[in-house]
Amino acid sequence: MKMIKVVYRRFAILSIFPMLLFAPLKSMPIKGEFDLSFSSSQTKVSELQTQRQDRIDRGLELLESKKYVEARAFFNLVLDDNPEDDEALLCMGKICFFENDFKSAIVWIEKAVNIEPDDSDYHYWLARANEQQFQEASIITKMKYGKKFRNEIKRAVALDGNNLDARFWLMRFYLTSPKSFGGNWDSTLVQAAIIKKMDPEYGYHAYIEVYQKAKMFDKVERELRQRSANFSDKIEYQIDLSWFLIDHSRHIEAIQNSAEIIKSHPDAWISYFQIGRAAAESKTQLELGKGYLEKYIKNEPSASLPFIEWAHFYLGQIFEADGNFKNAQSEYLKALESQPDFKVAIDAMKNLKDNN
Numbered sequence: 001m002k003m004i005k006v007v008y009r010r011f012a013i014l015s016i017f018p019m020l021l022f023a024p025l026k027s028m029p030i031k032g033e034f035d036l037s038f039s040s041s042q043t044k045v046s047e048l049q050t051q052r053q054d055r056i057d058r059g060l061e062l063l064e065s066k067k068y069v070e071a072r073a074f075f076n077l078v079l080d081d082n083p084e085d086d087e088a089l090l091c092m093g094k095i096c097f098f099e100n101d102f103k104s105a106i107v108w109i110e111k112a113v114n115i116e117p118d119d120s121d122y123h124y125w126l127a128r129a130n131e132q133q134f135q136e137a138s139i140i141t142k143m144k145y146g147k148k149f150r151n152e153i154k155r156a157v158a159l160d161g162n163n164l165d166a167r168f169w170l171m172r173f174y175l176t177s178p179k180s181f182g183g184n185w186d187s188t189l190v191q192a193a194i195i196k197k198m199d200p201e202y203g204y205h206a207y208i209e210v211y212q213k214a215k216m217f218d219k220v221e222r223e224l225r226q227r228s229a230n231f232s233d234k235i236e237y238q239i240d241l242s243w244f245l246i247d248h249s250r251h252i253e254a255i256q257n258s259a260e261i262i263k264s265h266p267d268a269w270i271s272y273f274q275i276g277r278a279a280a281e282s283k284t285q286l287e288l289g290k291g292y293l294e295k296y297i298k299n300e301p302s303a304s305l306p307f308i309e310w311a312h313f314y315l316g317q318i319f320e321a322d323g324n325f326k327n328a329q330s331e332y333l334k335a336l337e338s339q340p341d342f343k344v345a346i347d348a349m350k351n352l353k354d355n356n
Helices: 002-022 031-064 068-081 086-098 102-115 120-136 139-159 164-176 185-198 200-213 217-230 235-247 251-264 269-282 286-298 308-321 325-338 343-355
Strands: none
Touching (some): 102 120, 120 164, 185 200, 269 286, 308 325
8 A cells, every 4th residue: 555655665764864964974875785775675665565465355355255254354464564554444344344233334434434535435335334324223323324324425426426336325315215314206216327327237226126116016027127138148137027027926927937047047946946936826837836846945955045944835835725735734844844933834834724
């Protein structure tokens, strides 16, 4: 960082200055000796800068991998050498943020902002930390954090209009805040339009959220379908469309959409689950839904996919709809083995016993 460079240059100059004042003329270093000393000092500064950057880079890698304890150790090493290293201070704040310690995150990030007040990203993260603390704060202190979020997110966008994350959260502020606090539908749409013009993919994400909040579901579907078509290489966008269709009880369309996904991506296991859920909820295409859920369960879904108890529950629903009450009970019990307090499975077991 620039700070390190300045400190060490100053140290080098101060260490020479007394010698220039008080040393006899005959003891003055010759030009070659002076150049060698200055070169050595520059080398030392360069080594320290390289060491710092290596520590920052390693810390960022660990932060990205969610290894927060290890990441914190590297940033602490940087701060031991220079307590005013703004990048390390910001990263310490991010660690606290991802650990849900938002008060500490605010303290760290404010230090970074005080050192680099014109950095848009620093203000963005300070806004985010205040917004999260606002969600947890008491009624008495909510206003304090809400105002800080509003001011910081506006400042982030003012400093860098190309900061899309900051602009997206400014859009959210206008979308979700009451009018008395600055909420404004027209301003929301203005921000969404700017985002889409700057980055069409990000823009779809913005408009989907806006229309979802406003319950303008026809426009949500339009954005979902356009995004899926324009970014056909992104399977997650096709999966989002299936979720939308399921949530709006358009189960047959959801099954068809998810089946198309599986044709081109046989390992898209979430789509297997979607077909099973749609079949169970609609009580149609039961055999198809049963087959896909059994494949999903056999694959042993990872932590990023819906929990296995939901697959057993929906499979139980399919068996129950098909009149196979013994297998339905077996699947509900398997769901409860995975999650003993799984309420929907408990209720399903009770209803099964009461009605049969």
